[in-house]
Amino acid sequence: MxxxxxxxxxxxxxxxxxxxxxxxxxxxxxxxxxxxxxxxxxxxxxxxxxxxxxxxxxxxxxxxxxxxxxxxxxxxxxxxxxxxxxxxxxxxxxxxxxxxxxxxxxxxxxxxxxxxxxxxxxxxxxxxxxxxxxxxxxxxxxxxxxxxxxxxxxxxxxxxxxxxxxxxxxxxxxxxxxxxxxxxxxxxxxxxxxxxxxxxxxxxxxxxxxxxxxxxxxxxxxxxxxxxxxxxxxxxxxxxxxxxxxxxxxxxxxxxxxxxxxxxxxxxxxxxxxxxxxxxxxxxxxxxxxxxxxxxxxxxxxxxxxxxxxxxxxxxxxxxxxxxxxxxxxxxxxxxxxxxxxxxxxxxxxxxxxxxxxxxxxxxxxxHRVPLQVDVLRDRGALFREVEDGRVENAYRLHILNMDGEGHRFRVSVSGLPSAQVVSGEMLDVAAGSTANLPVTVRAEAGDGRPGANPVQFTIHAEDGAETLQVRENSVFMQP
Ligand code: SF4
Ligand code: SF4
Structure with missing residues (x-):
């Protein structure tokens, strides 16, 4: 050796x-x-x-x-x-x-x-x-x-x-x-x-x-x-x-x-x-x-x-x-x-x-870290639904991950089409450090946008003034 x-x-x-x-x-x-x-x-x-x-x-x-x-x-x-x-x-x-x-x-x-x-x-x-x-x-x-x-x-x-x-x-x-x-x-x-x-x-x-x-x-x-x-x-x-x-x-x-x-x-x-x-x-x-x-x-x-x-x-x-x-x-x-x-x-x-x-x-x-993560999933069951008031309805599921050390109430809004509006699933409380699923329904006037997929944006923000807790996620709204 x-x-x-x-x-x-x-x-x-x-x-x-x-x-x-x-x-x-x-x-x-x-x-x-x-x-x-x-x-x-x-x-x-x-x-x-x-x-x-x-x-x-x-x-x-x-x-x-x-x-x-x-x-x-x-x-x-x-x-x-x-x-x-x-x-x-x-x-x-x-x-x-x-x-x-x-x-x-x-x-x-x-x-x-x-x-x-x-x-x-x-x-x-x-x-x-x-x-x-x-x-x-x-x-x-x-x-x-x-x-x-x-x-x-x-x-x-x-x-x-x-x-x-x-x-x-x-x-x-x-x-x-x-x-x-x-x-x-x-x-x-x-x-x-x-x-x-x-x-x-x-x-x-x-x-x-x-x-x-x-x-x-x-x-x-x-x-x-x-x-x-x-x-x-x-x-x-x-x-x-x-x-x-x-x-x-x-x-x-x-x-x-x-x-x-x-x-x-x-x-x-x-x-x-x-x-x-x-x-x-x-x-x-x-x-x-x-x-x-x-x-x-x-x-x-x-x-x-x-x-x-x-x-x-x-x-x-x-x-x-x-x-x-x-x-x-x-x-x-x-x-x-x-x-x-x-x-x-x-x-x-x-x-x-x-x-x-x-x-x-x-x-x-x-x-600049945003302790909030959101995934927007479209409802796979139906592309769209025409409802009784003549409007068109799309369904989504939002997966919200609150990474903050405190619980928050989150509000969901949608933009991208002038008449698009969240009609159910507008708000959800998510505890600190936990995840939640939120079913969201969006309605828009028929003819708003073009037939087929129209880009829309979901904005999810905390209602209690936590300014950093806001994210925007892209998705599409289907028109007949
Ligand atoms: S004098 Fe200093 S360098 Fe020399 S053997 Fe002693 S401790 Fe080591
Ligand atoms: S610094 Fe001096 S005492 Fe420390 S390991 Fe090296 S030789 Fe040994």
């Missing part, structure tokens, strides 16, 4: 341009004890760690909290698949509104491209659910099983009762979190209060049980057991991210010129700033050595920056031996430490302009 490859930017032979060359990833150098191949990430502190935890708290407050928020007597955000309705605060979206979902997805993809071109895999390092849940699971692990050294010692030694008890407690805590995550997930599709009550009373439906346990198991596996392997081997994004990189994309990079030759402090041989303490490797959640250059498992989390900055502080040397920088020809450029202010270039403008366009388009179509 071939060794895993990393992508590293290294100087071309003539030093004129950077070339992408594959380099083998060194085995994780984060300790000699513990299970072989297992990564024992060391906890660290610093600005990037605080930023990561800020994102964990921000995203999880939204995820765990939003489904409990009431809005107009119902759950603020509820994806009601049974009734084909998405409730998002006061807005009710139907399958007919799939355009909005498409626009949201396009804007999200463009935002990801833009952020990647600007600062590499920052989404992976700070906002990806895999990263966020792994962070939470690792925090639980450290609280129950102790720090990195304690965990490595325990894994190297024979099993003991206290050690086993800690492991069992850790997995139990992971499962609790995973189950609550699964329950919350299902709570976005079935009202969360019903899900919680049903789960504790054992009265959920089979699909709710399935998805609760599926999502819980998925979370437990991904964040508890697989962790960095998901980023390294399963995530497709890591494979094509370099397509969005250029030589001004900021990535977490080691300053080779300043750090090398590395060596232990007071060894006498080294003259670079890197004291080869391996802290940057120990804190890395994916277990890589950033000093080897840019590698695809690196998620740009910045924890190695925090770790190395602490070492530099202790040594009284300037921070930034590892920092966010554009890596060109193997050398991070001299940039402001950690700054994101990489020079603007065409691809950022293009991504930004597309994002602004699609966001504007989404806002425009949302503001």
């Amino acid at each position: 071939s060794a895993p490859q990393s992508i590293a930017l290294s100087p071309a032979a003539d030093g004129a341009a950077a070339a992408i060359s594959p380099q083998p990833i060194a085995p994780p150098r984060n300790g000699r004890r513990g299970k072989p191949g297992k990564i024992y990430a060391r906890e660290t502190s610093g600005r990037f760690n605080r930023l990561r935890w800020g994102m964990v708290i921000f995203t999880q407050l939204i995820f765990y909290g939003l489904c409990w928020l009431p809005w107009d007597g119902r759950q603020a955000v509820l994806f009601d698949l049974g009734d084909y309705k998405f409730h998002i605060f006061g807005l009710v979206l139907w399958p007919q509104d799939a355009l909005y979902m498409a626009i949201v997805l396009v804007v999200a993809a463009l935002a990801l491209f833009w952020a990647t071109a600007l600062a590499g895999r920052v989404f992976c390092g700070f906002a990806c659910p895999q990263t966020v849940y792994t962070e939470m699971f690792m925090w639980i692990e450290a609280r129950i099983e102790g720090d990195r050294v304690a965990r490595m010692r325990r894994d190297s030694a024979s099993a003991t009762l206290p050690g086993t008890a800690r492991r069992v407690a850790k997995h139990a805590a992971w499962w609790l979190l995973a189950l609550w995550t699964g329950l919350t997930f299902v709570g976005y599709f079935t009202p969360v209060r019903e899900v919680v009550a049903g789960a504790f009373q054992g009265q959920l439906g089979p699909w709710e049980w399935f998805w609760l346990f599926f999502y819980a198991t998925f979370t437990y596996m991904q964040a508890g057991l697989l962790r960095e392997k998901v980023c390294q081997h399963m995530c497709p994004y890591s494979r094509f991210q370099t397509a969005m990189f250029d030589d001004r994309t900021k990535v977490v990079a080691y300053d080779v010129a300043r750090g090398e030759p590395r060596g232990a402090l007071h060894s006498g041989a080294a003259s670079g700033d890197c004291v080869d303490c391996s802290v940057c490797v120990q804190v890395c959640p994916t277990g890589i050595d950033i000093r080897q250059g840019l590698q695809y498992p690196c998620i740009n989390c910045g924890l190695c920056i925090d770790g190395c900055d602490q070492i530099m502080d202790k040594l009284g040397r300037p921070r930034g031996l590892i920092r966010f920088a554009a890596e060109s020809a193997g050398q991070p450029r001299a940039t402001t430490d950690g700054a994101m202010a990489t020079g603007w270039r065409p691809r950022l403008w293009v991504y930004g302009a597309l994002m602004a366009f699609f966001t504007g388009l989404g806002i425009y179509v949302l503001m």
Whole structure:
């Protein structure tokens, strides 16, 4: 089996341009004890760690909290698949509104491209659910099983009762979190209060049980057991991210010129700033050595920056031996430490302009959205009927879909022929978010229009002053 490859930017032979060359990833150098191949990430502190935890708290407050928020007597955000309705605060979206979902997805993809071109895999390092849940699971692990050294010692030694008890407690805590995550997930599709009550009373439906346990198991596996392997081997994004990189994309990079030759402090041989303490490797959640250059498992989390900055502080040397920088020809450029202010270039403008366009388009179509849909069907039984007063009668069936969050009384009128008039089925009450069928009869003077089909228009509008609730539908009136 071939060794895993990393992508590293290294100087071309003539030093004129950077070339992408594959380099083998060194085995994780984060300790000699513990299970072989297992990564024992060391906890660290610093600005990037605080930023990561800020994102964990921000995203999880939204995820765990939003489904409990009431809005107009119902759950603020509820994806009601049974009734084909998405409730998002006061807005009710139907399958007919799939355009909005498409626009949201396009804007999200463009935002990801833009952020990647600007600062590499920052989404992976700070906002990806895999990263966020792994962070939470690792925090639980450290609280129950102790720090990195304690965990490595325990894994190297024979099993003991206290050690086993800690492991069992850790997995139990992971499962609790995973189950609550699964329950919350299902709570976005079935009202969360019903899900919680049903789960504790054992009265959920089979699909709710399935998805609760599926999502819980998925979370437990991904964040508890697989962790960095998901980023390294399963995530497709890591494979094509370099397509969005250029030589001004900021990535977490080691300053080779300043750090090398590395060596232990007071060894006498080294003259670079890197004291080869391996802290940057120990804190890395994916277990890589950033000093080897840019590698695809690196998620740009910045924890190695925090770790190395602490070492530099202790040594009284300037921070930034590892920092966010554009890596060109193997050398991070001299940039402001950690700054994101990489020079603007065409691809950022293009991504930004597309994002602004699609966001504007989404806002425009949302503001002009008419939450009313009407289909006019002609009565198939008879083309027309001549009635006693000498007029001609046509029958229709109107299928009215009120997509608004409130019920309305709708009035139907007809135009297109001077004498055309709705004689029955003029009004109908349609409840919020529901459909109704309305039989409508239209009469016109015989001879009004030409023999055969005459175009007419039905106007359906809400009577209660909701001006946006008005649609016009075309049909035909048959004359003898
Ligand atoms: S933390 Fe800094 S000093 Fe220590 S090995 Fe890493 S780069 Fe070198
Ligand atoms: S190398 Fe640094 S930035 Fe990359 S994943 Fe490891 S700790 Fe995070």
